Amino acid sequence: MSTELDRDLGAWAREELSRERLLAVHGSAAAPILEVHDRLTGAAAAVAVPAAQPGWAALLVKIDAPAPVIPLRRPRARRTLSIAIAAALALAGIAYAAASRGSHGGSPTVSPAVSGPILGSPSSAGAGSNDRRSVHAPNTQAGSPSSGGPSGGGSSSPGGTRTTTRGVDGGSGGGGTTKPGDDPHDRDQGTGNDGPHNDQGSGNNGPEGSPPPSSHGH
């Protein structure tokens, strides 16, 4: 298309040039453009516009309704891959935990030190693996019900700061936190030191060899 045709078409659009004049000057170059223009204009004008009032009323109802919560959609392949990775990670974690426990099964004095980093709270290891809450509640050493039971008090340092009873302390049989009067043969891994028994850190409420509870607080 020539610059002149562009210019004259623009002039025609601004009603500064008549259609006849435009066609007379540009002839067949302008004719198909004007024809398409006419067809578009006519078709656009032929589109029926819905009545505004009912449409607005219907729209108001939708506006008043709460916006729908659209779940995040992922492609099936990505979703499957995500699930597989999550499952693999979970299995690996379980296997690692089982292996760790198995390798130290006969040596409960080491177990808290191993479990400490996994729990992400080193200070909790020495306090007994089933009493993580007490790490954040220093005052519970007095034996309050919220301290997780009587065993919680056994591993707390006298100063009331459980953070000093690291896992290594528990692993050494509570050597760092042994109170006067504690049994030197106690192996309760820091959950208390008041009897010659071994409950593997799950409390201190039974005689030597009593089976630990099913949960170790992990």
Added chain:
Amino acid sequence: MEVSQFRGSTPANISPPSNDGKGGYEPDGREDERALVRRAQDGDRDAFGELYRTHLPAVSRLVRFRLGAEDEDAVSEVFLRAWRGLGSYRDTGVPFAAWLYGIARHVAIDSIRKRGRDEPREVLPDRGVEPMTAEILTLRGAIEHLPTEQRQVIELKYLVGMTNEEVAAAMGTTPGAINAKQWRALKALADVLEERT
């Protein structure tokens, strides 16, 4: 140059005043519209109602051409998304109609996808052809063959009813460039139509 004796066929007449339910974008009301948009952004539903009435014809034409059929649900969806997205709208000099145009395009795409999922393929042509005139179907098919920029110019000019200045603002160019693009787009459209007949 002489004044055209054919007002009825000039582009200026494709965008009559907007509040009569027949027209398109009204360039003279830009300031009023900005005020309406600001009020609507503040939660004024009456203001949004005015915007709805103003732009309903243009959105209806867009949806009709894009979907090939009347679809009041799609038209309603455009305005619903506009209402919910008003908070993100920023007046940068681009006409509000251009913003609606972008929403309408997405709604049309979503609607076509949904239709493709929900209905058997052999049903689609019948569903599309029945309510529309052959002329609109023909033009729609030809417009779909245009490059994106030319297609936008055609839609903004003839369906939304914008002026060259407004299209230029929407597309980030000059009115003169839009003028040239419009005629080139029409020439390309004429060529496509010629090939298809």
